[in-house]
Amino acid sequence: MFQLRRPLVASVLCFLFLAPHRGAHALDAGTPVRDAGVPLPAIAPPSLEARVQAISEAFEERRRKHGVPGAALVIVAQGRVVLMRGFGARDVERELPVTADTRFLIGSVTKSFTSALAGLSVEEQRLDLDEPLRRYLPDFQWKDAELRRALTLRDLLCHRSGLDRAGDKAMGFGVLTRAELLQLLARAEPGAPLRASFGYSNLGYVVVGEALAAAYGAPYEQLVEQKLLQPLGMSASGFGRPAQESSAEPSRGYERRGGDPTRVAPYVAGRHDTLLEDSAAGALFSTARDMARWLRMLTERGTLDGQRLLQASTVEELWREHLKTGWGNGNPGYALGWFTRQWRGQPLVEHGGNVGGFETSVELIPSQGVGFVMLTNVTASPLRREARELVFSRLLDLPEPPPAPAASPSPEPVPASSPVPLTVDALMNRMIRAQGGRGRLSSLGGYEVRSRVRYPQQALESELVLTSGNGHGYHQVETYSALGKPLGREEFWLSGDEAWFGKAAVGEPVVARALSKELALENRRALALDGDLRWKTEWARVELTGMSEVDGEPCYVLRRSAPDSDPVEDLVSTRRFVVLLRRQGEASEKYSDFRKVGGLLLPFRTEVHQPGGMSSVREVTSWKLGVRTRDLDFRPPQN
Secondary structure (H helix, E strand, O other), X not given: OOOOHHHHHHHHHHHHOOOOOOOOOOOEOOOOOOOOOOOOOOOOOOOHHHHHHHHHHHHHHHHXXXXXXXXXXXXXXXOXXXXXXXXXXXXXXXXXXXXXOOEEEOHHHHHXXXXXXXXXXXXXXXXXXXXXXXXXXXXXXXXXXXXXXXXXXHHHHOOOOXXXXXXXXXXXXXXXXXXXXXXXXXHOXXXXXXXXXXXXXXXXXXXXXXXXXXXXXXXXXXXXXXXXXXXXXXXXXXXXXHHHHOOOOEOOOEEXXXXXXXXXXXXXOOOOOOOHHHHHHHOEEEOHHHHHHHHHHHHOOOEEOOEEOOOHHHHHHHHOOOEEOOOOOOOOEEOOXXXXXXXXXXXXXXXXXXXXXXXXXXXXXXXXXXXXXXXXXXXXXXXXXXXXXXXXXXXXXXXXXOOOOOOOOOOOOOOOOOOOOOOHHHHHHHHHHHOOOHHHHHOXXXXXXXXXXXXXXXXXXXXXXXXXXXXXXXXXXXXXXXXXXXXXXXXXXXXXXXEEEEEEEOOOOOXXXXXXXXXXXXXXXXXXXXXXXXXXXXXXXXXXXXXXXXXXXXXXXXXXXXXXXXXXXXXXXXXXXXXXXXXXXXXXXXEEEEEEEOOEEEEEEEEEEOOOOOXXXXXXXXXXXXXXXXXXXXXXXXX
């Protein structure tokens, strides 16, 4: 059973398809709002007012284009608010406009508040970021000996603990308490050695929050309120989805459905989706007016209205790059609660936040004393990617970088050092025979596969059931548990060129969300047992690129390409003519323990390497062939 894309479905699709749709009832919230009595900074012609007006108009055009129901934009220059405006609707159904006082969840932008509080704790001599964590949380017992011995708060704040996304899967269901999530984190196996590389860890920030609470003898949320929000006058900000939803002027959250950017629906939060168990990582909500005060304090290096909240040296340390992320799009760095980049030759610091129904971005160019905050009420909008250039290019007179050199065409696969001793046609025929032959594969019919799955980096387990009509459709259910407790399940349906994905905590119904046709096709290729019968029609190019080996067993390297997905590279045994290793992008699956089932030779063990802490070991417990299925089995009930 080959399903390289299956782990990708389980780990990231909940973000991939939650993009925006055009708010049909979007309302204009009015003219820009400025802090009363504050003069505008001097900027060379055209006037600042003209620049701000151009930004406002361009932002509104992009918001409508990308179907973002509602947004707020704040721009600060030299410590002064030059734009604070709402766009569109905070509630499309009731036609309520976004204003400067609309409350949005800000997701992982919360991390910059946590790091600021950690910096303040250093000033007040409550914490030392470079002391071993055990000094502050002696009862926190890591399974990994090196983490137990040497992990520091700085390691957690700059995401170099090796615990890439550890615990995120369990946290996403919202069932476990904070104490249970931290117990889970302590059991997780690091995906990399301590301080060896960047690995984003939400629960790492929760640990920082617990250390702060221990140092001050007060809950993390209370500390943020007393030491940051109150001194800054951010009275409309707070923690958790329930408080945001019950506040004076809440925005409703939205999400995109399927591949249609013009179709959104309200985000439906489950009863466990409070965000309160991971407050220090992503549970804050705020308004444009409150975030303007936060932004002013940052651009003034820790001072607001003449009152110092943080030492300038502390702010600089929060922005000091500690390591590179290794991510695409310019390989940004990471400081303490902030990503670091360059924009037109100037250092830029930023952090985004993406939480069910909302997306936020905070960006500053400290050398220029400017920054902006964008709050939106839809998940994963292209507007966030465009906002930087949209705002800063119109606000600042900085020269554009020279054009990037033309991209070189993708290199052709390196040919084998010695000729591969057969053709692609011959290899594919041998592979089909090894799997049971054309007749057996073409008459396979329905089947069911049950597997046990372990996720060492997440410290959880699952039961996976895949039912297929072999060409008619697929239905996959994965049920997760951790610490002996059920967490919830994820379901995936595929019928024809349509696909859906849904997720729900234990005891809650799954809400299916349509996926794009491209994802449907990609998953169909990955899940089909009889896919090799259609290799000439399903792939644009199939070629033998060389020889390799897996665990000492010689292999042919077979590369399959299609214009709508990353190439797939199979390492095929020269002796058994089965795929031993499959690679696609950064993901890979290694197959072993092949057994005969109804004339088919199938792998019973799969070792999955998946970025983002979702690597796993999957062991088949049963194969059933000849299962009777109906087309309705491969569509979600509400569809």
